[in-house]
Amino acid sequence: MIPDFTALRAIGWPFSAAPTAGEWADIMAAHPDARPARVVEQHRSGYVVAEHPEQGFSVESLPEWQRPRLTPEKRPAVGDWLLIRGEPEHKPKAVALLPRRSTIKRAAAGEHYGQQLIAANIDTAFIVCGLDLDFNPRRIERYLLMVQGGAQPVVVLTKADVSGGANGDRANEARATLAELDAQDVPVCTVNALDHDSVATLHAWLGPGMTAVLVGSSGAGKSTLTNTLVGSERMKTGAVRENDARGRHTTTHRALISLASGGCLIDTPGMRELKPTGEEDLAESGFTDIEALARQCRFRNCQHDQEPGCALRNAIAAGTLDARRVGNYLKLDSEIAGAAERLAVRQAQTTGEKVRRSNTAKRTPKKTPKRGAPKRR
Ligand SMILES: Nc1nc2c(ncn2[C@@H]2O[C@H](COP(=O)(O)OP(=O)(O)OP(=O)(O)O)[C@@H](O)[C@H]2O)c(=O)[nH]1
Numbered sequence: 001m002i003p004d005f006t007a008l009r010a011i012g013w014p015f016s017a018a019p020t021a022g023e024w025a026d027i028m029a030a031h032p033d034a035r036p037a038r039v040v041e042q043h044r045s046g047y048v049v050a051e052h053p054e055q056g057f058s059v060e061s062l063p064e065w066q067r068p069r070l071t072p073e074k075r076p077a078v079g080d081w082l083l084i085r086g087e088p089e090h091k092p093k094a095v096a097l098l099p100r101r102s103t104i105k106r107a108a109a110g111e112h113y114g115q116q117l118i119a120a121n122i123d124t125a126f127i128v129c130g131l132d133l134d135f136n137p138r139r140i141e142r143y144l145l146m147v148q149g150g151a152q153p154v155v156v157l158t159k160a161d162v163s164g165g166a167n168g169d170r171a172n173e174a175r176a177t178l179a180e181l182d183a184q185d186v187p188v189c190t191v192n193a194l195d196h197d198s199v200a201t202l203h204a205w206l207g208p209g210m211t212a213v214l215v216g217s218s219g220a221g222k223s224t225l226t227n228t229l230v231g232s233e234r235m236k237t238g239a240v241r242e243n244d245a246r247g248r249h250t251t252t253h254r255a256l257i258s259l260a261s262g263g264c265l266i267d268t269p270g271m272r273e274l275k276p277t278g279e280e281d282l283a284e285s286g287f288t289d290i291e292a293l294a295r296q297c298r299f300r301n302c303q304h305d306q307e308p309g310c311a312l313r314n315a316i317a318a319g320t321l322d323a324r325r326v327g328n329y330l331k332l333d334s335e336i337a338g339a340a341e342r343l344a345v346r347q348a349q350t351t352g353e354k355v356r357r358s359n360t361a362k363r364t365p366k367k368t369p370k371r372g373a374p375k376r377r
């Protein structure tokens with residue numbers, strides 16, 4: 001069966017045909033009778049994949065994905081590309097997982113440290129924030145940190161219509177607050193999420209073969225944006241959902257939504273609460289300037305608190321650095337450090353466990369001869 005690359009492209013296939021070189025090409029060549037399909041749902045029992053928009057069928061997982069000890073990152077997630085063999089009607093078999101081009105991860109909730117891969121192969125992460133009273137640059141900084149891992153962040157400020165238009169006072173104020181992002185080439189778009197023409201600026205990141213996610217707090221306008229981009233009432237927004245006992249969306253929907261512009265959106269529930277995993281790098285998330293400045297503090301281990309010669313506090317005093325931004329930087333830094341510590345403990349435990357397991361395996365086959373009574377001399 002020859003893959004239909006035009007159909008695949010509508011669900012985010014990143015090439016115009018089959019790749020001719022690279023890892024994906026090699027893996028595809030190793031499985032000439034298999035074809036690509038994208039994971040659109042992940043369940044305890046297995047995966048639902050698609051080969052074109054509006055489709056979804058179950059596949060048989062590779063046995064290794066079902067091992068309980070497998071770290072979550074090694075298991076497919078929504079957005080992953082699999083190679084499958086067999087007809088959709090007859091539950092095809094997955095034969096390979098294609099390497100990820102990008103990931104969005106978070107720390108899993110719960111007592112023990114764990115990571116959760118919430119989406120793979122995302123080209124763009126739209127960080128959505130309303131220009132109403134809910135506008136919060138600190139939250140944008142946090143989301144920027146969380147979408148590291150290969151996706152291009154784009155800040156989308158909604159409700160420009162309520163705040164006096166894209167050039168209204170609040171919009172200008174917001175842009176000034178986010179000036180650092182501009183300096184670091186993070187695009188900032190101001191839109192009315194209810195208006196088709198207004199959201200058309202986002203099409204630049206939603207062309208054929210492109211995949212985007214929307215992140216942002218509740219009420220920011222993610223569903224509204226999705227509806228306007230789709231051009232239909234695909235997802236029920238705010239008012240309607242309140243009557244829904246099961247929360248979130250009133251209709252079950254696949255995580256992947258194809259758009260007329262040729263690209264697609266991925267929406268998974270996990271996207272709504274992002275906690276650092278400990279692997280994030282603040283220098284790569286809108287704090288590059290602060291990180292550079294912090295290296296100029298007199299003490300290498302400066303806590304930027306009471307120490308003399310603190311470059312950050314000096315800059316705040318001189319009015320060249322926003323104290324609230326620095327506060328958020330320090331808060332996120334300590335959150336990452338906390339998570340990193342837990343991650344290190346976990347890694348040490350797993351390594352220890354592996355060593356113990358392999359030692360046990362080495363010992364068991366050789367039947368150790370019973371020791372006789374100690375020789376008496
Ligand atoms: N006037 C105006 N209203 C907007 C805009 N964007 C969102 N809204 C309204 O804000 C409310 C919340 O928007 P939603 O799209 O439901 O927000 P959400 O981000 O999907 O929220 P959750 O699903 O809870 O995460 C709705 O009543 C929208 O109509 C906008 O650009 N302009």
Ligand SMILES: [Zn+2]
Binds near residue numbers: 294298302303305310
């Ligand atoms: Zn300092």
